[in-house]
Amino acid sequence: xxxxxxxxxxxxxxxxxxxxxxxxxxxxxxxxxxxxxxxxxxxxxxxxxxxxxxxxxxxxxxxxxxxxxxxxxxxxxxxxxxxxxxxxxxxxxxxxxxxxxxxxxxxxxxxxxxx
Amino acid sequence: xxxxxxxxxxxxxxxxxxxxxxxxxxxxxxxxxxxxxxxxxxxxxxxxxxxxxxxxxxxxxxxxxxxxxxxxxxxxxxxxxxxxxxxxxxxxxxxxxxxxxxxxxxxxxxxxxxxx
Numbered sequence: 757x758x759x760x761x762x763x764x765x766x767x768x769x770x771x772x773x774x775x776x777x778x779x780x781x782x783x784x785x786x787x788x789x790x791x792x793x794x795x796x797x798x799x800x801x802x803x804x805x806x807x808x809x810x811x812x813x814x815x816x817x818x819x820x821x822x823x824x825x826x827x828x829x830x831x832x833x834x835x836x837x838x839x840x841x842x843x844x845x846x847x848x849x850x851x852x853x854x855x856x857x858x859x860x861x862x863x864x865x866x867x868x869x870x871x
Numbered sequence: 872x873x874x875x876x877x878x879x880x881x882x883x884x885x886x887x888x889x890x891x892x893x894x895x896x897x898x899x900x901x902x903x904x905x906x907x908x909x910x911x912x913x914x915x916x917x918x919x920x921x922x923x924x925x926x927x928x929x930x931x932x933x934x935x936x937x938x939x940x941x942x943x944x945x946x947x948x949x950x951x952x953x954x955x956x957x958x959x960x961x962x963x964x965x966x967x968x969x970x971x972x973x974x975x976x977x978x979x980x981x982x983x984x985x986x987x
Contacts, residue, residue: 760913791975799960801914801978847913857902857966858927859976861913 759783760848760862768868769838776823777833777865779848788852790831791859792822795845804846807831838869873897875979877963883985889951892982896944896965902926903940904976905948906962914962920946921968953986960984 761780769775781790792804807815807822815822823832835842845866849859876895884890896903901922906914917936919927922943931938935954940946950957960983964976 793978799981799983801962801964803975803977806975849913856926857976858904858916858919859914861915863911863913 758862759852759860760850762848762862762865764865765863766866766868768870769835769842771840771869771871772837774834774836775838775867777835777846777848777867779831779833779862781829781831781848781850783829783850783852785852787854788850790822790824791849791851792820792831792833793847793849793861794842795847795864797844801847805833835867838867840869840871843867843869875963875965875977877961877979877982879982880980881983881985883987884953886955886986887952889949890953890984891947891949892961892963892984894946894948894963894979896946896963897977899967900965900977901943901968902966903946904964904966905938905946906964908960908962908981910959917948917961950984953984955986958984958986 788809790807794802805815805817805820805822807824814824819836821834845864847864848862878893903920905917907917908914917931918938920940923940938948960981962981963979966976
């Protein structure tokens with residue numbers, strides 16, 4: 757079974773608007789972490805934001821926020837005030853357990869910001 | 872702090888040839904990962920090292936892929952012989968030892984392999 761599901765292959769957003777990228781996950785481990793990475797066309801993976809399974813508050817990092825709904829097993833990324841430089845592929849990933857940092861990635865969502 | 876280094880950045884080979892990729896993790900990072908990212912997909916873990924020991928190589932095609940981590944620092948990933956379906960970006964990542972609290976993985980720039 758897929759551990760991470762990203763159902764939106766591609767999205768378009770107008771500059772300065774907000775966009776929400778969907779991510780659902782599947783795990784039976786009570787301790788897990790959810791990550792979002794950005795991959796521009798240059799290919800490097802850039803860490804954006806992290807949410808731990810025991811964190812009470814939704815994570816925020818600048819224009820990025822994570823809408824964590826534990827009961828629904830979803831961890832959607834919200835990018836506010838989109839910029840042209842936000843055009844990239846975005847991946848949701850999960851690590852399971854406290855003693856293992858390896859990641860399972862979703863298929864990704866391509867975001868294109870329009871001027 | 873220097874990031875994860877990888878070389879080469881690009882490689883084109885013919886099928887049945889061999890190829891090797893090199894990775895130098897961030898200093899002090901005990902855990903090193905190799906991922907394969909096929910075009911249009913998310914990265915897939917091939918192998919995970921803790922120091923110079925293998926933690927997980929369950930998705931490494933061992934009939935053609937091999938990896939080692941000398942002295943718990945640099946690592947090489949080898950493919951021999953290459954197949955057309957090995958065309959992908961090979962990403963190396965590193966992180967501090969597991970169990971030390973939260974830490975994201977730091978990724979290198981990747982090696983783009985084209986097998987013709």
